[in-house]
Amino acid sequence: MKIERADDTGTIDRRVARTRALLQDAIIALIPERGYAAITVDDICRKANVGRSTFYTHYTDKDALRSATLEAHLRSLSRERLSKDERTGSRLFEFSLPMFEHAQAFRSLHHALLASSGDTIHDQMRERIQRSVRAELGGKRIGETGVSAEFAVQFISGAFLAVLGWWLSTDTKLSPAQVDELFQKMAGQGIGARQAPIDEG
Amino acid sequence: MKIERADDTGTIDRRVARTRALLQDAIIALIPERGYAAITVDDICRKANVGRSTFYTHYTDKDALRSATLEAHLRSLSRERLSKDERTGSRLFEFSLPMFEHAQAFRSLHHALLASSGDTIHDQMRERIQRSVRAELGGKRIGETGVSAEFAVQFISGAFLAVLGWWLSTDTKLSPAQVDELFQKMAGQGIGARQAPIDEG
């Protein structure tokens, strides 16, 4: 009933470290089994062999546990990167490769945290967008085949949804036509990497 | 207790059309108020002036209502597009502009459906990625200022997250380095649209 520090590394008492680790492992193991939404606090506690009342002395919520778990792992990822002190500047985006590597190493974790349960608003929206993109991209014929074509689909639809959400949530003065122009430019150029540039017209 | 058709337009009885419209309007109005997760079926029914038991004769779930609502609006969007029969081929992605326009017209609706409540796994992840992208993009100096720089941030991080999720959920043979290369290519070219192309190195 004290338990002040939020992080796990600096925690003094072994019991709290143990309990939190058990809970975090439990929720990670549970997410792929039945999906995050369907998990109850009781499920987590039974899986972790931790009393339910104990849970609430550490986390206020199921969400709080998830959040803490994700944070802990992302922090450990940053720590790794810093220790490897790779020479910067060789590529445009430094963050992506370590992320992909970490994702593979902790595949089940990332899969659990990112995998769309399919029952969120975003998932439903994404389905629709992906269909559109796939149709248009298939029609225009991209150079590569199979997997990399689908890569482009994912890339473009993800970008579009992010942009759309951002455009709506901020009070931008951009008109629909203006945002679309920006989007067309970036998306078109991105595709251009795997195809002859689109002729102006 | 009959109620067979899923769509609203073809529904015979005025009462069911009325009820469903009321419920759909209610949930749309409610989402921006307190966020989707916090809404209860009872909230929706009181807002819509519909008996709670009636709700369950139309939708099994809160999720089912949301899903149906979103579908209905996306369908209406497709209908619009078809009626406008715009000449195709002028731009690479046809779907985006109508989407942006529709989003502006039904701003509150789209905002409600897309706006991240900030409390999902994805939101938390996105925060982190955006920070990385913003840092790297800021460092590398993109030509434009302010709003369009943030546009690029949203575009890139959205694309990355989508790709990461896809890569994890499908049994791809791609190695981390390979996915990253694809990502770097598309992202780099996308950025290139607003900057001199990156010299090969």
Place this chain on the structure above:
DNA sequence: GCCAATTCCGGACATCATGTCCAGTATGAT
């Protein structure tokens, strides 16, 4: 305008998850 069919109502009900609390026990820190 009438009638049969269908929908809506609203209240009752069982079930389940949540979050709080407490007294008793076990464990770690020193």
Place this chain on the structure above:
DNA sequence: ATCATACTGGACATGATGTCCGGAATTGGC
């Protein structure tokens, strides 16, 4: 060893879910 602190397990109130029913209201067809 002993004290502080964390864990336990059970009880409790609360609130949401989904189902079911009889009666009232509205609709579409005639």
